[in-house]
Amino acid sequence: MTPEETRDFEAKIRAYVGREVGAPTRGKDDVNPAMIRHWTEVTGDESPVYCDQAFAAKSSKGGIIAPPTMLQIWSMEGYAMCQRPEMDLQRELHKIFDAHGFVGVLGTNTSTDFYRDLRPGDQVTAHTVIDNISERKTTARGVGYFIETVTKFTDQHGADVGRQVFRVLKFMPNAETAEAKASTAGAADKPAPPTRIQAPRGHDNAWWWEAIDQGKLMIQRCKGCGTLRHPPRPMCGDCNSTEWDAIESSLEGEVYSFTELHYPKFPGYPYPLLCAVVQLREGTRLIANLAGCEPEQVFIGMKVRGKVERVDDKTVLPNFYPA
C-alpha cells in the first residue's frame, strides 16, 4: 500500500468506530433449562445449581441458574451462521479489511463481566458496538489491526446483566505464515509432534554439538595452560591462547544451582521442567535438564550422573539423573 492508500483505508475503517453493528439482538430463546443442560453436558459441569432443581431451590441461589459462561449464547445467530450469516456492520468492516489484503482473522482476547445470575425465563438482548481499532501493528502473524467490540447484555427490564469485550486481529498473513498454512493444510491430518527449539550451531560451538550427537560430552581445554572451559569459545581467559583441544567428561557431577520453569509452557518440552547448573567433576559447569526426579527431591549439592541421549526427533542432549 502507498501512504495515500493507507490513509484512505484507515479513514474508511475508522469511520466504523463507535457505531452499533446493528439493531440490538434479542435472543431467540429465553433462558431455559434444556439449553443449560445441553451446555453443561458438553463442558462436563456438574454443579447442582444448574440442573438439580431441588438442590438449587435450597441453595443460596434460590433456584436454577444458567452457567454465567452462557451469557453470549442466548443471543447467538444460530444455524444461519454456516449458510447465509446476516450482514451486519462488523462483517461489513471485516470485508473492507479483506479487500485490502488483511484477510487473516484471529480472536486474541475476551473479557466478560457478569452482573447477575440469569434464570430460566430471563430474556437476553445483545447490543454490540465497534469500540476501538488500534494503530497498525506488526505481529508474529503479520501486519494488522486489533478490532475491539463491546457487547452490552440487557434483560427484559432493560437492566444490564453483563458485558463482553472481544478483540480480534485482522491481519495480512506474512509470507512465512502463508507458507506454513500451505504445508499444514496440504500435508498430514495431524501436526507433527513438537520438538525442542534447536540450539544454534556456529563457528565456535558446532564441534561441541557434533560430539553430543555422537553421545559424548566434551570440555574444551587450553593448549597453552591446560585450563578447562565451557561453554566453548575461541580464546583462553587465563592465558589468551587460541590453541585448544578437548577432553571427554566423565558425566559425574553435582547440582550447583537449579530452577523449575513453569511459564510459559513450550510444546516439545517435558514438564515439570527442571534446569540445573551442574558442577562437573572435571571442574567446569554446564546448564542441563535434570531428569528422573521430582522437583521437590532436588537440592543443591545433589550428586548427579549425566547421560547423553536423544530427547526428540531432532535433538540429542546431556540429561542429568540422581546418581
Added chain:
Amino acid sequence: MNKTTRRYGSVAIGEKLPPLRIDITSGLIIGGAIASRDFTPVHHDKAAAQAGGLPDIFMNILTSNGLIGRYVTDWAGPDCTLKRIDVKLGAPNLPGFVMTITAEVNAKDDAAGTVDIAYSGDNNVWGTHMSGIVRVALPKEA
C-alpha cells in the same frame, strides 16, 4: 461432584487449584460449538478449517470460556458467583490434543469478597491455549 462451597476466609493467596486434564476430541469441539449455537464452519467442518490454514477443526472461544468457568466453579462450589472471565487466546485446541488447566489464587478483595484465580490451559502439542484471570465471589460465612 462438589456440593461444598469454599468460604472467602479459607482461601489463601498462592493456593493452587487441582489440575484438570481434558481430552480434546472432535466430539467436544463440535458438541461445544453447537451447544453454544456457534455454527461457524471452522468449528465443525474440517475442510473449512483447512481452508483457513489449520489441519483440523478447532475449539470455539465459547467452549474455552465454558471449560475455564467450570474449572473454577468446580473448585469454588455451588454458592460461588462468577464475576469475570478474562481469556488471552493462544494456540488452538485441535482433536487429539490434551489440555491441562492449572491455576492458583493470585489476589483477594476483602471488601468485595472476591478472589482472582490466575489460570493457564496448556495443550500438549502447541502449548498455551488460553491464560488469564477468573474473578469469583465467595460467601464469607459458613
